[in-house]
Amino acid sequence: MLNDIFIKPFVDMFTAPDFLLQVLWEGLVSGILYALIALGFVLIFRSSRIFNFAQGIMVVFAALTLVGLHAMGVPAWICVLLTLAVMFGLAVTIERVVLRPLVGQPDIILFMATIGITLFLIGLGEIIFGGENKVMITEELGIPTDSVVLEPWGGLLILEQKDITAVIVAALLVVALLAFLNKTRMGRAIRALGDDHQAALSVGISLQQIWVLVWFIAGIIALVTGIAWGARAGVSFALEVIAYKALPVLMLGGLESITGAIVGGLMIGMLEKLFEIYWGQPLLGGNTETWFAFVLALIVLLFRPQGLFGERIIERV
Amino acid sequence: MLYRTAGQFKTSYQADQALFPVRQDAFLLAVILAFAWVIFPLMASEFAFQTLLIPILIYSLAALGLNILTGYAGQLSLGTAAFMGVGAYACYKMVTLMPWLNPVVAILFSGVFSAGVGVAFGIPSLRIKGFYLAIATLAAQFFLVWLFEKWGWLYNYNASGAIQVPNLEMFGVYVAGPQASSTVQYYVVLAIVTLLTLLCINLTRGNLGRTWKATRDMDIAAELIGINLMRSKLTAFAVSSYVVGVAGALFVFMWRGAAEPNLFDIPLSFRILFIAIIGGLGSILGNYLGAILIVGLPVVLNTLPEALGIPISSATVEHLNIMIVGSLIIFFLIIEPHGLARLWALIREKLIIWPFPH
Numbered sequence: 001m002l003n004d005i006f007i008k009p010f011v012d013m014f015t016a017p018d019f020l021l022q023v024l025w026e027g028l029v030s031g032i033l034y035a036l037i038a039l040g041f042v043l044i045f046r047s048s049r050i051f052n053f054a055q056g057i058m059v060v061f062a063a064l065t066l067v068g069l070h071a072m073g074v075p076a077w078i079c080v081l082l083t084l085a086v087m088f089g090l091a092v093t094i095e096r097v098v099l100r101p102l103v104g105q106p107d108i109i110l111f112m113a114t115i116g117i118t119l120f121l122i123g124l125g126e127i128i129f130g131g132e133n134k135v136m137i138t139e140e141l142g143i144p145t146d147s148v149v150l151e152p153w154g155g156l157l158i159l160e161q162k163d164i165t166a167v168i169v170a171a172l173l174v175v176a177l178l179a180f181l182n183k184t185r186m187g188r189a190i191r192a193l194g195d196d197h198q199a200a201l202s203v204g205i206s207l208q209q210i211w212v213l214v215w216f217i218a219g220i221i222a223l224v225t226g227i228a229w230g231a232r233a234g235v236s237f238a239l240e241v242i243a244y245k246a247l248p249v250l251m252l253g254g255l256e257s258i259t260g261a262i263v264g265g266l267m268i269g270m271l272e273k274l275f276e277i278y279w280g281q282p283l284l285g286g287n288t289e290t291w292f293a294f295v296l297a298l299i300v301l302l303f304r305p306q307g308l309f310g311e312r313i314i315e316r317v
Numbered sequence: 318m319l320y321r322t323a324g325q326f327k328t329s330y331q332a333d334q335a336l337f338p339v340r341q342d343a344f345l346l347a348v349i350l351a352f353a354w355v356i357f358p359l360m361a362s363e364f365a366f367q368t369l370l371i372p373i374l375i376y377s378l379a380a381l382g383l384n385i386l387t388g389y390a391g392q393l394s395l396g397t398a399a400f401m402g403v404g405a406y407a408c409y410k411m412v413t414l415m416p417w418l419n420p421v422v423a424i425l426f427s428g429v430f431s432a433g434v435g436v437a438f439g440i441p442s443l444r445i446k447g448f449y450l451a452i453a454t455l456a457a458q459f460f461l462v463w464l465f466e467k468w469g470w471l472y473n474y475n476a477s478g479a480i481q482v483p484n485l486e487m488f489g490v491y492v493a494g495p496q497a498s499s500t501v502q503y504y505v506v507l508a509i510v511t512l513l514t515l516l517c518i519n520l521t522r523g524n525l526g527r528t529w530k531a532t533r534d535m536d537i538a539a540e541l542i543g544i545n546l547m548r549s550k551l552t553a554f555a556v557s558s559y560v561v562g563v564a565g566a567l568f569v570f571m572w573r574g575a576a577e578p579n580l581f582d583i584p585l586s587f588r589i590l591f592i593a594i595i596g597g598l599g600s601i602l603g604n605y606l607g608a609i610l611i612v613g614l615p616v617v618l619n620t621l622p623e624a625l626g627i628p629i630s631s632a633t634v635e636h637l638n639i640m641i642v643g644s645l646i647i648f649f650l651i652i653e654p655h656g657l658a659r660l661w662a663l664i665r666e667k668l669i670i671w672p673f674p675h
Contacts, residue, residue, distance in 0.1 A: 051448050101651045107448070108393060109654045112594050112646065115587060119643030126636040244459075244583070247452045255448065285467045294456035298441060301453065305444050 009278035018157050023277050024270055029163045029232075031269020032170045036225045037246035038253065038261035039174070040218040045255050046194035047214045049107060050099070053114040056243020057121045058219060062087055063136065063226030063235045064129045070137045080141070080223070087219030095212045103207075122237065131237060136230030143231060166228035173224055174262060177217070181258075190214060194256070248297035253309050260309030268293045320668040336518070353507060358500055366499035367572075368616050374503075374510045375567045377608040380592040381517055381601065382560030387590075388598035389521055390553030391533025392442050396454035397589045399461035400558045401565025402581030403431035406471050408566035409480045413473060420485040420492050421505060424570060428562035434461070435558025442550050446536075458583055465578035479577040482570050493570045502571045509567065513560055518601055520556065529553050530599075595649050597656025606657040614642065 013020045037055055044052040065086050069079040098113050144161040181187035192200040193210050201207060229239060249268050253260025272292045280288035300308065320341050327333040337343035361370055383397050408427035411418060438457040442450050465471060472480050484494035491497040492505050520526055528549045531539035540546050569576045588611065596607025615638050622629045653660050 051451075098647050098651075102654070105650075105654050108387075108594070108598075109650055111448075112591070113650050115591075116643045116646035116650070119639050119646070121643075123636045123638070123640030123643060127633060127640070244455070247455060251449055251452045287463065287467070291456065291459035291463050294452070294459055298453050298456045301445050301449060302441060305446070305449065307449070 004283060005279070008282075012278060021157050023273050025157070025159060025163075027270035027273030028266060029166060029269070030273070031266040032167055033225055033229050033242065033265075034245050034249050034269055035262045035265025036170055036173070036221055036228075037243060038249040038265050039177070039258065040221045040225075041246060041250055042253075042256065042258055042261045043177075043190075043214055043221075044218055047190050048099070048193075048211055049110075050114065051107065051111045051255075052218065053111060053243070054117040054121065055218060055222065055246065056240045057118045057125075058087070058090070058222040059226045059229070059243070060235070060237055060239045061090075061121050061125055062219065062223040063230045063239065064125050064134070066223070066226070067134045067137060067230070067235050068129045076137055076141050079137075083223055084220065087223060088216050091212050091215035091219055094215055095208060099211055100208065122240075125237070133234045133236040133238075136227060136235055141227065143227075162228075162231045166231070169224060169228070173221065174258075177221075178258065186210075186213060245293060248293035251297035251307055252293075252300055254307030257307070257309035260307060264308065268296065271296060320665070320671075322669055334522075336522075350511075358503060361503075363499055366503055369613060371499070371503055371506055371572050373605075373608045373612045374506045375564055375572055376589065376592055376612055377604045378510050378513060378567065379561055379564035379589045380596065380604040380608060381514065382557045382562075382564060383589050384593045384596075384598060384600070384604055385517060385521070385529070385560065386553050386557035387593060388600065389526060389533060390529040390550060390557075391536075392439070392550060392553060393447070393451040394454040394557075395451050395583070395586050395590065396438065396456075396458040396461075397561055398581040398583065398585035399458045400431045400435055400561045401568055401585070402461060402465055402576075402578070403434050403558075404428055404562025404565030405569040405576055405581075406465060406480065407431065407562070408570060409482075410471065412483065412485060416483075420487055420570070421509070424509065424563060424566040427566040428559040431562025431565065432555045432559040435554045435561075436551050439551055439554030439558075442554070443547055455583075458586060462578050462581055465581065477577075479575055480569065481575045482573075485570075495574065506567055506571050509563065513563060514601065517556075517560065521601070525552060525556075533599075591646060595646065595656055597658030600656065600658035602661065603656045603658030606661070610645075610657070611642070614645070 037059065040055040041052055044050055062083055066079050066083045069082055070076060074082065094117060098117060102110055102113055143165050146161050148159040148161060148164070150157040150159065181191060189200070189205045190210055190213070192205060193207070226235070229242065249261060249264040252268060253264030272289050275292050276286070276289050280286055322339050325340055327338065357370060379397060379401060383394060386392050386394050404427045407430035408423050411423045411427060412420060438454065441453045445453055466478065472478060482494050484491055484496045486492065490501055492501055528544050531544055532546060532549045536546055573580070592607035592611050593604060595610060596603030596605070618638050618641060619634060622634060
């Protein structure tokens with residue numbers, strides 16, 4: 001038993017390093033997607049203290065809209081633009097109908113409201129697009145679908161090109177986002193709002209505009225995540241469960257930190273794959289990915305209650 | 318006119334702190350209890366028992382359990398369904414290991430197991446607060462559901478992986494399983510729900526309840542006036558999980574008849590959270606109002622198109638239902654963020670001074 005827990009997995013890792021690399025790569029790719037979803041959460045949480053549970057369904061909704069539009073015969077790139085327009089419309093509607101009347105309510109009320117949005121979008125999506133699994137329009141968007149085969153140490157390592165594309169696009173998106181937040185007026189306004197609502201309002205930053213903007217950015221992130229994940233697993237409402245995977249990422253990285261979301265996402269993606277392959281499947285009957293991330297985050301939080309990169313919690317009386 | 322508090326003088330603290338300081342409230346409750354115990358069972362059809370009466374009671378009990386933790390002690394939990402699962406599986410193991418055990422005793426005792434698990438998962442609350450804690454309770458949610466699926470001993474190594482409620486009898490009458498009649502099950506559920514509600518009302522009015530409320534309102538201040546936060550939070554987790562566990566046992570044994578692990582997945586947790594929040598956090602009455610709305614609404618919506626003669630497929634109705642429930646949640650949060658219980662409190666105040674505005 002002890003041998004199986006402490007020795008055998010590591011021996012396996014060293015005797016088959018190519019397989020270990022493959023596992024790490026798979027973990028990295030899913031970790032990138034967790035990080036993207038967590039990024040959407042963090043943006044909205046920082047600027048409005050809203051714990052946006054609807055981020056997962058926004059991913060599904062964006063992907064469904066894209067595929068649905070293409071099925072109607074619209075060229076692929078115009079579909080992307082139209083989907084962005086739809087996400088913008090969604091952001092405006094959510095701000096007008098849901099958030100504006102609820103300004104200043106306790107956090108839990110706003111959180112519940114986003115669950116309400118989730119249910120509404122699930123129903124709407126099912127009625128418009130139907131519930132069956134759809135194929136993402138990978139080739140039409142110009143994403144390569146071949147795979148790269150490497151042979152480190154005489155072994156075999158297969159990298160799918162669409163995964164490589166996803167990693168590159170995600171990295172570019174993060175860089176663009178950081179540049180936007182740090183270098184532009186709008187981005188600075190978002191960060192100001194995150195630091196202090198009252199002060200930001202008093203220097204003339206419009207709460208409403210910023211909220212629409214933030215939800216729209218979250219929508220763009222959702223579309224990118226939807227394309228990347230849809231290319232791997234098809235587009236269906238099952239995608240929504242990856243939203244739950246972003247939650248431990250947030251705990252681990254801290255609810256306010258963009259770096260935290262990215263580092264946390266990559267860590268959780270890789271560690272949960274490692275645990276599943278080397279410990280979960282042989283010892284626990286598999287499928288440990290559903291809870292491993294949560295338990296890991298819980299243990300980290302017991303020692304650092306604000307997460308790895310979160311703002312230090314200072315209590316004033 | 319009927320709702321007047323004038324003339325009901327309190328001459329002692331005891332009378333002022335009584336459960337029903339206003340006579341009309343006691344009368345109203347008596348009427349409701351009479352309906353629940355006598356009139357509904359006489360009038361209800363099998364359909365009404367199975368789709369409305371029994372589930373509303375069970376969901377209210379589960380929401381009551383959650384409300385003690387979230388509404389009274391201020392610890393947000395998203396793992397309610399998993400604790401219901403613990404209650405249900407504990408009850409299943411008890412009645413299959415000890416078939417001679419009285420089923421009602423088994424149901425009431427199964428809450429003890431979920432209370433234990435609840436305390437274990439409540440320990441992080443001593444360090445973690447707010448949304449971090451909410452996500453931490455999700456760890457319980459996902460881990461426990463996974464455990465229900467993988468640990469064969471829990472479901473007696475059934476090939477299906479689900480638990481089937483056997484026929485259980487008490488004093489010669491079947492109370493659970495395929496042979497039990499809905500009326501008997503309804504009475505068992507109603508008795509347990511009434512008992513636990515009474516218990517919870519008095520717990521929340523007493524010393525323990527005040528400790529919880531102090532912890533909720535400001536934990537540092539509570540600590541400063543000498544409240545042991547660890548005791549306060551962990552007792553809240555224990556009592557809450559006990560009630561939720563009993564609700565879970567009732568859920569499977571008195572209503573569903575069988576359960577798969579994914580029955581206790583996260584949608585059920587959210588459903589109960591909706592009930593507690595739409596009903597009103599920090600109120601006992603609210604759980605019932607919320608359950609009536611959340612359980613009753615889909616039933617009404619399902620029968621509505623047929624009654625109006627609108628041709629519409631049942632799948633579309635299902636999806637429309639989800640949409641309508643989602644928008645209603647937002648609607649109720651906007652018109653009254655403190656829930657239906659607050660709405661009733663406002664109506665009551667208006668009634669007392671009616672027809673004058675002030």
